[in-house]
Amino acid sequence: MNPYIVLTLVKAGLIAFVLVTVLAYLVWVERKVLAHIQLRVGPNRVGPHGLLQPLSDLIKLLFKEGVIPSHVNKPIYLAAPFLAVMLALSSIAVLPLGPQIEVFGIKTNMGLADINIGILFVLAIGSLGVYGVALAGWASNNKYALIGGLRSSAQMISYELPMAMALVAPLLLFNTLSLREIVEAQSGYYFGVIPRWAIFQMPLPQILSFILFLIASFAETNRIPFDLPEAENELVAGFHTEYSSMLFAAFFTAEYGHIVTACMVGSLVFLGGWQPLWPAEYGSIFFPTIVHWFFAGICFWHSMQPARWYDKYTMPVVGVILFLLGCVFLVPVLQPILVPLFWLLFKVGFLIFVFIWIRGTLPRFRYDQLMRFAWTFMFPVAVANLLITGLMVALTSK
Amino acid sequence: MDAILFLAFAFVAVGCAVNLVLQKHPVSSALSLIGVMGSLAVLYLLLGAEFIAAVQLIVYAGAIMVLFLFVIMLLNAGAERKVKGRSLISKLIGIPAFLAFVGVVAWLIETRYVNAGALVHFGGFTGGGPLEVGRSLFTTYLLPFEVTSVLILIAILGAIVLARKEFD
Numbered sequence: 001m002n003p004y005i006v007l008t009l010v011k012a013g014l015i016a017f018v019l020v021t022v023l024a025y026l027v028w029v030e031r032k033v034l035a036h037i038q039l040r041v042g043p044n045r046v047g048p049h050g051l052l053q054p055l056s057d058l059i060k061l062l063f064k065e066g067v068i069p070s071h072v073n074k075p076i077y078l079a080a081p082f083l084a085v086m087l088a089l090s091s092i093a094v095l096p097l098g099p100q101i102e103v104f105g106i107k108t109n110m111g112l113a114d115i116n117i118g119i120l121f122v123l124a125i126g127s128l129g130v131y132g133v134a135l136a137g138w139a140s141n142n143k144y145a146l147i148g149g150l151r152s153s154a155q156m157i158s159y160e161l162p163m164a165m166a167l168v169a170p171l172l173l174f175n176t177l178s179l180r181e182i183v184e185a186q187s188g189y190y191f192g193v194i195p196r197w198a199i200f201q202m203p204l205p206q207i208l209s210f211i212l213f214l215i216a217s218f219a220e221t222n223r224i225p226f227d228l229p230e231a232e233n234e235l236v237a238g239f240h241t242e243y244s245s246m247l248f249a250a251f252f253t254a255e256y257g258h259i260v261t262a263c264m265v266g267s268l269v270f271l272g273g274w275q276p277l278w279p280a281e282y283g284s285i286f287f288p289t290i291v292h293w294f295f296a297g298i299c300f301w302h303s304m305q306p307a308r309w310y311d312k313y314t315m316p317v318v319g320v321i322l323f324l325l326g327c328v329f330l331v332p333v334l335q336p337i338l339v340p341l342f343w344l345l346f347k348v349g350f351l352i353f354v355f356i357w358i359r360g361t362l363p364r365f366r367y368d369q370l371m372r373f374a375w376t377f378m379f380p381v382a383v384a385n386l387l388i389t390g391l392m393v394a395l396t397s398k
Numbered sequence: 399m400d401a402i403l404f405l406a407f408a409f410v411a412v413g414c415a416v417n418l419v420l421q422k423h424p425v426s427s428a429l430s431l432i433g434v435m436g437s438l439a440v441l442y443l444l445l446g447a448e449f450i451a452a453v454q455l456i457v458y459a460g461a462i463m464v465l466f467l468f469v470i471m472l473l474n475a476g477a478e479r480k481v482k483g484r485s486l487i488s489k490l491i492g493i494p495a496f497l498a499f500v501g502v503v504a505w506l507i508e509t510r511y512v513n514a515g516a517l518v519h520f521g522g523f524t525g526g527g528p529l530e531v532g533r534s535l536f537t538t539y540l541l542p543f544e545v546t547s548v549l550i551l552i553a554i555l556g557a558i559v560l561a562r563k564e565f566d
Binding site: 073115120130131135150154160 | 425426429432448449452453455456459460461464465467468471472527528
């Protein structure tokens with residue numbers, strides 16, 4: 001059998017498995033972070049710190065009766081959640097996860113496909129993402145669901161424009177559409193310390209584009225402050241009002257899939273992907289180890305002064321595990337694979353945290369404010385930013 | 399492999415197009431049209447025009463069809479009613495006229511393109527990337543490109559005029 005096909009299948013299986021697990025645990029992370037923002041404890045009954053909560057949620061949703069209301073348009077009603085999940089997860093196929101590596105003498109890219117229009121593919125799949133929500137709202141034959149679906153399609157069309165414009169501006173600096181080349185164009189440092197990430201890159205640091213991109217991706221993923229499609233106080237639950245059991249879970253998965261994709265694209269295009277914040281000669285390759293050892297140290301410190309009687313026994317175990325994980329990053333064979341991956345996931349994790357943080361902080365927009373904000377503020381600013389960037393690139397290019 | 403993919407997606411495209419006409423409900427028709435657009439994008443991809451394929455998905459399947467669907471959902475258009483009593487002329491010459499039209503188009507393609515040696519084979523065309531498309535848009539096809547933008551501007555102005563009339 002063709003080794004390329006085998007390798008791709010192995011990678012696809014690995015990435016799909018990790019992605020689905022991460023999506024399930026994002027629910028836990030979100031509930032926990034939100035709880036701490038609001039001075040609550042969050043899920044803490046199932047497993048230590050509620051860590052088994054996603055599993056119990058999954059079991060509950062699997063064994064729930066899937067109620068299909070009698071008045072729905074059945075084929076579209078059933079197809080919509082699958083469409084939503086499929087479109088939310090397929091962008092991951094073109095996102096690179098690290099540089100080219102060599103495993104057992106085989107050179108391969110970290111990530112599935114490396115296509116030369118990677119960013120366009122992500123935008124294309126993202127623009128199709130609205131169908132899941134819109135069709136679900138329409139097929140449910142329920143006025144709340146319909147209004148949710150309509151709101152969502154109008155909102156996603158409106159915010160797609162500033163999002164694409166905000167993404168085009170850094171692309172002018174890099175001169176490529178391939179995500180791998182985009183990340184490689186951000187390697188290196190100014191004065192040996194400031195990374196050449198898009199948000200710092202000369203001739204025009206793309207901080208404004210980054211902020212525009214983040215705001216637009218909140219809207220694209222239907223998150224607070226733009227979660228009008230599922231505004232509970234107006235629309236019950238919006239487009240998924242009529243869905244239950246696994247079909248409902250599918251929409252949940254799709255939402256988190258969109259978040260992961262948006263954060264991945266944001267880190268790859270604006271935050272330098274797997275390029276570390278400071279050069280390797282100042283020890284950026286030891287950063288993952290230091291992070292793990294730091295948390296191991298916290299665990300040991302807590303085991304010295306236990307708040308609960310069993311902390312004396314559990315904390316050192318967690319600490320040792322974290323310490324060993326930190327040591328894994330020091331193994332010379334694994335270093336070129338794991339360290340860039342860690343840097344990328346660190347940035348993605350940070351952006352996901354920002355998503356949750358915003359959710360815990362901001363109230364919801366009104367619908368007319370949302371539309372006016374997109375068309376009279378975001379879009380002109382994005383165009384102006386694009387024009388200025390183009391001008392600067394034209395002036396400084398040789 | 400290329401031929402198999404081509405045949406599969408060509409059949410999907412034609413099937414969706416036929417379904418588009420046959421479906422009674424506007425939403426089902428719109429969904430079939432999305433299917434046509436998607437399979438056309440795959441066909442472009444097979445021919446090596448990856449940029450056009452992505453644009454096809456973003457613009458047609460992603461933006462225009464969403465607007466179509468949005469309008470259909472907003473107006474809550476119901477199933478199409480069958481119009482009774484077609485005229486005798488349409489019954490008599492409908493199918494023969496359609497066949498004649500297909501024949502003429504096929505004859506034109508046969509004489510104009512097939513024998514002119516301008517066939518594109520799978521993988522034989524590599525000028526479909528964003529760089530090549532952009533370059534030809536701004537050199538060879540500069541005038542049509544700019545004229546099209548004026549045309550779109552006129553369309554936007556027309557839309558604004560129509561929308562303002564509603565408000566007055």
